[in-house]
Amino acid sequence: MNKKGILIVLSGPSGAGKGTICKALLEKADFCLSVSATTRHPRAGEVEGKNYYFLTRDDFKERIKKDDFLEYAEVYGNYYGTPRGSVLEAIENGKDVILEIDIQGALKVKESYPGGVFIFILPPSMEELRNRIIQRGSETPESLMTRFVSAYQEINYVSKYNYAVVNDTVEEAVRKIESIIAAEKCRVDRIKEDILDSKEGLIHEQLYD
Amino acid sequence: MNKKGILIVLSGPSGAGKGTICKALLEKADFCLSVSATTRHPRAGEVEGKNYYFLTRDDFKERIKKDDFLEYAEVYGNYYGTPRGSVLEAIENGKDVILEIDIQGALKVKESYPGGVFIFILPPSMEELRNRIIQRGSETPESLMTRFVSAYQEINYVSKYNYAVVNDTVEEAVRKIESIIAAEKCRVDRIKEDILDSKEGLIHEQLYD
Numbered sequence: 001m002n003k004k005g006i007l008i009v010l011s012g013p014s015g016a017g018k019g020t021i022c023k024a025l026l027e028k029a030d031f032c033l034s035v036s037a038t039t040r041h042p043r044a045g046e047v048e049g050k051n052y053y054f055l056t057r058d059d060f061k062e063r064i065k066k067d068d069f070l071e072y073a074e075v076y077g078n079y080y081g082t083p084r085g086s087v088l089e090a091i092e093n094g095k096d097v098i099l100e101i102d103i104q105g106a107l108k109v110k111e112s113y114p115g116g117v118f119i120f121i122l123p124p125s126m127e128e129l130r131n132r133i134i135q136r137g138s139e140t141p142e143s144l145m146t147r148f149v150s151a152y153q154e155i156n157y158v159s160k161y162n163y164a165v166v167n168d169t170v171e172e173a174v175r176k177i178e179s180i181i182a183a184e185k186c187r188v189d190r191i192k193e194d195i196l197d198s199k200e201g202l203i204h205e206q207l208y209d
Numbered sequence: 210m211n212k213k214g215i216l217i218v219l220s221g222p223s224g225a226g227k228g229t230i231c232k233a234l235l236e237k238a239d240f241c242l243s244v245s246a247t248t249r250h251p252r253a254g255e256v257e258g259k260n261y262y263f264l265t266r267d268d269f270k271e272r273i274k275k276d277d278f279l280e281y282a283e284v285y286g287n288y289y290g291t292p293r294g295s296v297l298e299a300i301e302n303g304k305d306v307i308l309e310i311d312i313q314g315a316l317k318v319k320e321s322y323p324g325g326v327f328i329f330i331l332p333p334s335m336e337e338l339r340n341r342i343i344q345r346g347s348e349t350p351e352s353l354m355t356r357f358v359s360a361y362q363e364i365n366y367v368s369k370y371n372y373a374v375v376n377d378t379v380e381e382a383v384r385k386i387e388s389i390i391a392a393e394k395c396r397v398d399r400i401k402e403d404i405l406d407s408k409e410g411l412i413h414e415q416l417y418d
Contacts, residue, residue, distance in 0.1 A: 120397070122404065158404055163395040176395055183392035186372040186385055188329070195331065195367055 003194075005032075005091040006184055007113060008177070009099045011106035012121035013151035015132040017167040021121060022100040024174045032090045034099040037063070040078035053083065071101070071108035082109065096181060103157050110160065117184050119177060120161040124168045126152065212403075214241075214300040215393055216322060217386070218308045220315035221330035222360035224341040226376040230330060231309040233383045241299045243308040246278070249287040262292065280310070280317035291318065305390060312366050319369065326393050328386060329370040333377045335361065 008031070010018045026033055037053040039060050048054055055063070060079045064072060072081030082099060090097050099109065099116075110118055123129035126148075133147050158164050163180050167173045184190065217240070219227045235242055246262040248269050257263055264272070269288045273281060281290030291308060299306050308318065308325075319327055332338035335357075342356050367373050372389050376382045393399065 119395075155404070158397055159401050161397050163392065164397050164400060164404055165395055176391060179388040179391035180395060182385060182388035183372065186328075186374055186389060188367055188370050188373050191373060192368050195364070195373055 003094050005093070005095040005097060006181065006190075007087060007091060007097050007099065007109075007116035008181060009101060009106050009109055009116050009118045010121060010177075011101050011103055011118065011161070013103070013123070013129070013154040014147070015129045015136070015151055016121040016123045017132070017170070017173075018100055018121040020170055021165075021167060021173050021177070022098060024170050025098060025177060028174065029178070030095075032095045032097045034082055034087050034097050036080055037069070037072075037083050038078060038080045040080075055079075070099075070112045071105045073105060084112070087113075103154050107157070107160060117163070117180065118161040119180060120158045120164045121173070122155070122158070122164055122166045123151075124166060212303050214302070214304040214306060215390065215399075216296060216300060216306050216308065216318075216325035217390060218310060218315050218318055218325050218327045219330060219386075220310050220312055220327065220370070222312070222332070222338070222363040223356070224338045224345070224360055225330040225332045226341070226379070226382075227309055227330040229379055230374075230376060230382050230386070231307060233379050234307060234386060237383065238387070239304075241304045241306045243291055243296050243306050245289055246272070246281075246292050247287060247289045249289075264288075279308075279321045280314045282314060293321070296322075312363050316366070316369060326372070326389065327370040328389060329367045329373045330382070331364070331367070331373055331375045332360075333375060 010022055010025075012018050022033070025031060035049060035051070035053060037055050037060065039055055039057045040052075042048070042052070042054050046052065057079070060072075060081070063069060063081070063083075064079075068084055069081035070084050070087060072079060074080075082101070082105070087097050087099070099106075101109065106118060109116060123132065129151055130144075130148050133144060133151070165173050165176045165180075188195075219231050219234075221227050231242070234240060244258060244260070244262060246264050246269065248264055248266045249261075251257070251261070251263050255261065266288070269281075269290070272278060272290070272292075273288075277293055278290035279293050279296060281288060283289075291310070291314070296306050296308070308315075310318065315327060318325060332341065338360055339353075339357050342353060342360070374382050374385045374389075397404075
């Protein structure tokens with residue numbers, strides 16, 4: 001009934017496992033992954049339009065001026081951004097688009113595209129989050145505590161999201177996200193006009209055919 | 210994470226198939242069906258507390274005064290109502306409660322319990338709705354047209370609901386309703402406090418153990 005696709009924003013503290021969930025979702029069903037634009041140089045094997053859209057600094061700044069990004073940020077001297085055009089085009093064509101992004105980015109996307117579905121991925125427990133942060137690499141006890149406290153504070157942003165999914169197991173989290181997407185496609189806010197339009201057509205056929 | 214159950218209100222025009230969907234849902238998963246109270250006399254085989262709670266007229270009126278019903282109505286001289294107590298008790302005990310009810314009743318429940326999930330069941334098409342109304346019994350062409358136009362007008366109430374599910378096939382409709390329930394259990398509005406409470410507990414363990 002609803003022809004337009006949905007923007008699904010997967011976000012959460014680092015270490016919650018949003019990357020793994022995103023990958024598993026893309027393998028299971030017919031989603032588009034939103035490809036970011038960046039000014040950093042391509043690494044070996046990276047493909048234009050698949051891994052990133054690679055832009056010059058001037059191009060990127062020009063696009064910022066034209067409001068061409070749903071969100072953008074400068075990280076260690078390079079720009080990264082989510083191109084508005086390709087995301088909205090896919091949605092207009094009925095594709096569901098997945099955007100995996102950090103919390104600050106997700107909150108900016110929410111401002112520019114509030115019709116998205118904002119899903120916060122939670123670690124199973126703070127202990128598990130600590131273990132995952134430790135496993136990621138050679139952190140000193142101080143930097144470990146900094147990252148852990150930062151993840152702890154980030155969890156407060158959950159209240160800005162529509163849904164929260166605990167990443168106990170990837171399979172269970174993916175199943176929940178699939179349910180969320182199926183449910184969103186039944187939300188009256190999204191499909192009311194389609195229902196009332198199709199009703200008009202049908203009653204017309206019934207009464208006058 | 211969320212301990213409380215959810216009230217799921219299935220509603221829609223007569224002929225949309227909400228009764229069949231409700232029965233299929235109850236066979237599939239662990240839901241409570243809300244049992245109505247009534248002042249009409251029990252029919253052969255009807256069991257107190259299973260088909261209905263049978264009340265005297267005085268009892269029913271007394272309970273109306275005490276605001277003991279989520280909704281009630283008088284139909285052909287008999288009262289019918291949804292007991293607030295048994296529904297809320299099941300929800301407090303973590304059970305999901307299904308209430309199958311007409312549109313007027315659903316809108317009254319929404320006033321008294323806005324935290325419910327209000328699902329509007331749509332017929333696959335107005336033509337199919339007409340066929341179903343015809344199949345139900347010996348209607349005159351005039352009463353058929355009256356019922357059809359009434360169902361047509363009732364579809365406008367869809368905008369008061371949270372979700373709309375088209376009853377193309379019962380299996381598909383049930384699958385969508387199961388997704389809606391799973392998604393509602395991830396809604397941040399419902400579980401925010403649980404997330405933030407459990408976070409506090411966990412960070413406390415991490416920092417002080």
